[in-house]
Amino acid sequence: MDLGLTEDQLALRATIRSALSRGHREIDLGLSIPDTHGGQGGGLAEVAIALGELRLTPNPLLNSTLAAQAILATGNPEAQARLLPRIAGGEPATLAWTDHKGHWTTPACTYDGTLTGTAHYVLDGDLTLVLAQTATGPALFLPRTCSRVDTNALDPTRPLGTLHCANTPADHLGPVDLxxxxxxxxxxxxxxxxxxxxxxxxxxxxxxxxxxxxxxxxxxxxxxxxxxxxxxxxxxxxxxxxxxxxxxxxxxxxxxxxxxxxxxxxxxxxxxxxxxxxxxxxxxxxxxxxxxxxxxxxxxxxxxxxxxxxxxxxxxxxxxxxxxxxxxxxx
The missing domain is CATH 1.20.140.10 (Butyryl-CoA Dehydrogenase, subunit A, domain 3)
Structure with missing residues (x-):
């Protein structure tokens, strides 16, 4: 079922299927990252196609893509030049976002010079970014120190964790439309x-x-x-x-x-x-x-x-x- 996929997207799907059939499980985390930052210059549609082929295969594509989209949304060229090549180069990234009730409309953490709060349901990733509430609205932060603690997730193919911030110093990257x-x-x-x-x-x-x-x-x-x-x-x-x-x-x-x-x-x-x-x-x-x-x-x-x-x-x-x-x- 193609439902309007372009020839390039169909070719991408075929390539991923072929790679998976040969036992390859690695996926390019830079699919949606601009080529100016080392990515493939694709869009979210290409990421969706890849996720649809990977299915239950454990991989960091979803969380890394969302982290990259958050960085792009800030409009901060310095942050983009510093962080996006790391993700495109294969470093898994993730967003610390919601509270224990799973309310994704409001960040679990707040920022008032430092980060405070506990984010739950944090997907796996080495580069952790935090979405926090500020006086002017939600924004993206790069904590200078943080520790993600794994939780006993029901789904073993998609690990989850919590991130606790207590007056944690962080770099303010820019606003994000949550x-x-x-x-x-x-x-x-x-x-x-x-x-x-x-x-x-x-x-x-x-x-x-x-x-x-x-x-x-x-x-x-x-x-x-x-x-x-x-x-x-x-x-x-x-x-x-x-x-x-x-x-x-x-x-x-x-x-x-x-x-x-x-x-x-x-x-x-x-x-x-x-x-x-x-x-x-x-x-x-x-x-x-x-x-x-x-x-x-x-x-x-x-x-x-x-x-x-x-x-x-x-x-x-x-x-x-x-x-x-x-x-x-x-x-």
Missing amino acids: DQLRDQACVLLAYEQAEIAADALVRTVDYAKSRVQFGRPIGSFQAIKHRLADLHLTVETARSAAAAALHALADPTELPRYAALAKVHCSEALSTVAGEMIQLHGGIAITWEHDAHLFFKRAHGSSHLFGTPAQHLDRLAGLLDLTSSRSAATR
């Missing part, structure tokens, strides 16, 4: 979720074709066919939502609605498909030897990352109300 950064994060994650769901469905269909009960493959039973057909519809609509959000990255006025919609639907789609994957595989799916538990854990973890579906559904309702009000005012 809402836009969160929407970008949601789009990237939604695309990944949709492709993971598609992978889970393919594996489940293949199993249904080969698992024999009562002398017949279970996939030949009418009830199983109906369940798989419903899952196919779920996956394809999730892919459509993710693709629409990807195209909306170019339109800041449309991005909030499409990002929220994609985050809600793709989160629910992956949770649904992962749950059905376990049900339809039967007993083998609840063993550590089978990958079904990894799909289920990624579904749960990514559902909460950058805001839960319930949070984004509330936001989407508000955005739609606002759009309706504006339309009525122009009549």
